[in-house]
Amino acid sequence: MNVNSLDVIIMILYLLLLVVVGIIGSRRAKTSEDYVLAGRNLGFFMYFGCLGAVILGGASTIGSTQLGYEFGISGLWLVAMLGLGIMLLGIFLVKRISGLSVMTVSEYLSKRFGVEAGLVSALIAATYAMMVSVTQVIGMGTILNVLLGWELTVSMLVGGGIVLLYTILGGMWSVTMTDIVQFIIMTVGIFFIMLPLGLSKAGGWSNLQANLPETYFSFAGIGGAQIFQYFLLFALGMVVAQDIWQRILTAKTLKVARAGTFAAGVYSVLYGIAVAIIGMCAFVILPGLEDTQNTFASMAVEVLPSGLLGLVVAGVVSALMSTASGTLLASSTLVSNDIIRQFFKKELTDRQFLRLSRTVTTIIGILTIVCALWIQNVLVALDVAYALLSGGIFAPVILGLFWKRATAKAAFYSIIISSIVIIAGLAIQGLTSTAPIVYGIAVSFVIMVAVSLATGQKEEEYVPKEEM
Structure with missing residues (x-):
């Protein structure tokens, strides 16, 4: 595909801007709390923008557009479940999380259940966060490969390298400042440019209804089993995700954390609807795509004029980079x-x-970056990441927060055994199977309850402090 030189210039200038903003942010990272939590000092707009940016990355944009192309409006469920998880977090858990004197999910589990539970949960959560970063690097490579014609390997190295550079320099302050830029650009690019132009090129909503299969307009078209899998993976995964907890702890006040978290969840659902519709438009405009993972990039080249194409590509790359930097910092x-x-x-x-x-x-x-070069599939990498997270540590975190009788032995064995169940199930039934996640979560809850009741609460209870 040929891309106008103006679009290439816009992209290059944007990437340079991120580096500059990252360097500016590095000047504010003078302590470890600055580096990890941006000094716990973000107001509503910065908090909401950063949280929205870290939620909506490669799978949200590239993956959901692909699902919209393949299944229609029901392709929104991947992102809608991310939004649902964030809203549940904002309603039920933000107050408790904000009152914890910790930096990570695993540090909480270590205080609540002992260092053994903290260690195994840290390994699982770090793997999850790194795998989400992998999906973003894959997405960046796909976009730059299709739009700029660079080799996929080179594209991944350039995109991943820039994210790594500004994250190393300033940590959460650099991530926060770049996320605000990225949030604005991706919002404008998706909602105000790509969506209306895509619908116009496809002949409007009435033309979509005339040319698409009827199942493309059913919210259940993707299948109940797939929707349930997305709930297990993404809604539950968001509740215990380190990158999300880490963002919550950057809020200046509990009020900011609650309002910003709920707003980010609503924004995510709207974003999912928008990119699914873009995928539906692509099915009409570009029938018979050989590689549907390239749906968004191919659609952008097809419908956008020079200049706007560069801006929209910058918006998509923004979504990818913001999530990559947030999850990279969470893992480290x-x-x-x-x-x-x-x-x-x-x-x-x-x-x-x-x-x-x-x-x-x-x-x-x-x-x-090495893993991204090896896997090269956004949805597969994301499924593996969230399967381990949801199945491995969801039950210990939730029961630890709400059930005083939960014990350290129960948490440790729950994390270990449920993780083994999930890994074995994915190996036997395939990486896209829902059953291993269900088995893992069920085993985790059963072990937590049974072992806790059998052993009793012998150690001193850790009760999280809450903001009043």
């Missing part, structure tokens, strides 16, 4: 704070921990 924080500092470097000063965080971010970032 888990490894630095909950594994290395907890078990190997307990006496680190704040400055030493800041240096360690940057080093670990670099290593995980490189590993992320």
Whole structure:
């Protein structure tokens, strides 16, 4: 595909802008709390924008457009379940999370259930966060490959390298500042440019109704089993995701955290509807696409004029980069704070921990890019990530917060056994199977309850402090 030089210039300038903003953000990251949690000082607009940006990444844009092309409006369920999970979090858990004196999900589990549960949950949550970063690097590679004609490997290296650079420099402050830029651009690109122009090119909604199968207009067209799988993977996964908890802890007040979290959930649902409709338009405009993962990129080239194409591509790359940077930082924080500092470097000063965080971010970032080059499939990588997260640590986190009788032994065995069940099930039944996730969550809850009742609460109870 030929892309006008103006679009290429816009893209290059945008990427350079992110680097500059990242460098500016690095000047504010003077302590480990600045680096990991942006000083816990974000107001509503910055908090809402950053949370929305980290939720909506590669799978949300590229994956949901692909699902819209293949199934119609029901392709929205992937992103809608992300939004549902965020809204549930905002309604039921934000107050408890905001009152915890922790940096990570695993640090909470370590305080509540002991270091063994904290360690295994850190390994699972860090793997999840890194795999989500992998999906974003794959998405960036796909977009740049289709639109700019670069080799897929080169595209992944460029996109992933820029994210890694500004995340290393400023941590959460750089991520926050770049996310605000990215949130604005992706909102304009999707809602105000791509969606209306796509509908216009496809002949309007009435023409879609005339040319698409009837199932494309059914919210259940993708199938009840698939919708249920998305609920297990994404709605439940959002509730215990480290990158989301880490963003919640950046809010200045509990009121900001609650309002911003719920608003981000609503925004996510609207975003899912928009990209699913874009996929439906693509089915009419570009029938017979060989690789439906390229639906969004191909659609952009087909319907957008020069200049606007560059802006929309920047918007999509924004969505990818914001999630990649947030999950990359989440993974490195888990490894630095909950594994290395907890078990190997307990006496680190704040400055030493800041240096360690940057080093670990670099290593995980490189590993992320390598995995992206190896897997090269957005939806598969995302399914694996959320399957481990939802099945492995959802039950211990929820019961730990709401059930005082939950014990450390129960949490440890629950995480270990449910993770084994999920990995074995995915290996036997396939990476897209729903059953292993159901089995894993069920096993996790059963073990948590049975072992807790059998062993009793012998250790001193950890009761999270809440903001009043």
